Amino acid sequence: MARNDRFTNKVVFITGSASGIGRAAALAFSAEGARVAILDRSAEALEAVEVSVKKTGGEVLSLTCDVSSPDQVEAAIGQVVDRFGRLDIAFNNAGVENKAAAVHEIDLAEWDRILNINLRGTFVCMKHELAQMSKQGGGVVVNTSSGAGIRGVAGGAAYAASKHAIIGLTRSAALDYAKQNIRVNAVLPGNIETPMMDRFTGGDIQKAIDLEPVGRLGKPEEIAEAVLWMASDLGAFVTGAATVIDGGWSL
Numbered sequence: 194m195a196r197n198d199r200f201t202n203k204v205v206f207i208t209g210s211a212s213g214i215g216r217a218a219a220l221a222f223s224a225e226g227a228r229v230a231i232l233d234r235s236a237e238a239l240e241a242v243e244v245s246v247k248k249t250g251g252e253v254l255s256l257t258c259d260v261s262s263p264d265q266v267e268a269a270i271g272q273v274v275d276r277f278g279r280l281d282i283a284f285n286n287a288g289v290e291n292k293a294a295a296v297h298e299i300d301l302a303e304w305d306r307i308l309n310i311n312l313r314g315t316f317v318c319m320k321h322e323l324a325q326m327s328k329q330g331g332g333v334v335v336n337t338s339s340g341a342g343i344r345g346v347a348g349g350a351a352y353a354a355s356k357h358a359i360i361g362l363t364r365s366a367a368l369d370y371a372k373q374n375i376r377v378n379a380v381l382p383g384n385i386e387t388p389m390m391d392r393f394t395g396g397d398i399q400k401a402i403d404l405e406p407v408g409r410l411g412k413p414e415e416i417a418e419a420v421l422w423m424a425s426d427l428g429a430f431v432t433g434a435a436t437v438i439d440g441g442w443s444l
Contacts, residue, residue, distance in 0.1 A: 199425050201226030204277040206270070208260050208318060209287035211238035213387030214337065216245075217413035218284055218420050223251030225421070230254040230273045233287070260287045260314030263321075270321045279329050282424045283322040285315045286337040288355075290389055293348035304351050311355035312362075319366060323375065331374030333424045336363050340383045340439040356381075360435045367433030376432040378423045383439020386410040406441035 205222045209215040210231035223229050223246045231246070231253060233239050239255045246253040254276050258269045273280055288311045292303055315336055326332030341349060342356035360379055367377040384401040391398070402410055419438050422428050437443055 197224075198226040200282075200421075203227045203281040204230070204273065204279055205282040205284065205424075206230045206232070206273055206280055206322065207284045207286060208232045208258070208314070209337070210242055211235050212242075213389060214382065214385065214413045214416045214420075215284070215286040216242050217417040218286065219246055219253075220249060221414070221417040221421055222282075222424075223249045223253065226251075227282070228252040228254075228277050230256060230269070230277075232256045232258040232260075232269060234259055260285075260318055261309040263317050266317045267321050270325055274325060280322060280325045281332055283318065283326075283332070283334045284337075284420055284424075285318045285322075285334065287311075287314055287318075288337060288389075290392060291349055291351040294350075295348065296350045299351060307351040308355050311352070312358050315359055316362060319362070319377075323366065323370060323377075326375050327370070327373055332376075333428075334363075334366070334375070334377045335420050335423050336377070336379045338363070338379045338381045338435060340381050340437060340443040342379075342381055342435070343437070344443050363435065364433045371432055376423075376428070378428075378431060378433065379435045380416060380419050380423065381435055381437045381439065381443075382411060382416045383437075383442040384410050385416060386412055404442055405439075406444070409440070411438065411440055 205227045207219050210219050211233035219229050219231050236257045243255045256269045258265045291307045338359040339356040341353040342360050346353045363379040
């Protein structure tokens with residue numbers, strides 16, 4: 194198969210890369226010529242992804258990072274720029290699910306954990322990504338929200354709140370940077386075949402399948418393809434969008 198080189202020499206920064214959608218995006222970008230920085234909290238899990246990326250022939254930088262830590266994120270962005278010279282595309286995908294509970298039963302520490310990683314982490318990454326992109330004259334940011342960002346989820350108030358907020362953050366940033374050749378969009382996955390979904394369902398994947406009008410879970414690669422489109426020249430007129438890819442779950 195002929196190699197598609199639409200991201201040749203582009204530098205891509207991907208959080209939550211150790212599994213699922215982040216891993217699929219790292220492999221997809223690399224297969225199309227990008228130089229990829231993969232980030233996650235687990236160095237061991239990143240090692241396996243790094244090996245897979247290298248098999249595509251891509252250049253990869255593996256960094257352990259807690260996205261809720263401004264110092265760690267700033268250092269990671271600095272390492273990417275030191276290694277590759279710039280930052281063209283950022284995919285802010287790191288996130289965690291909450292422990293199911295009604296609102297009055299949510300422990301404050303659990304609320305803070307979800308918001309710190311999902312929302313604060315996305316903001317902290319954007320803050321440093323956008324500063325770099327502003328200096329170099331352009332770039333693309335894609336954030337992972339969720340179908341839960343446009344609907345309620347019983348037992349999932351913390352997660353849904355974080356994902357709703359990411360859409361507002363995305364749209365506001367899109368307006369802030371539209372005249373600086375920087376596009377900011379969000380992707381809203383539905384029920385996807387990932388380790389997070391396994392944890393959320395307690396291993397009973399059929400429960401998630403039953404929620405999907407199309408009768409199956411989405412694949413991480415299907416979300417990755419949408420991210421690549423948003424980041425490519427084909428998506429050049431798209432900014433501030435919240436694109437739902439959920440098999441009809443949110444309808």
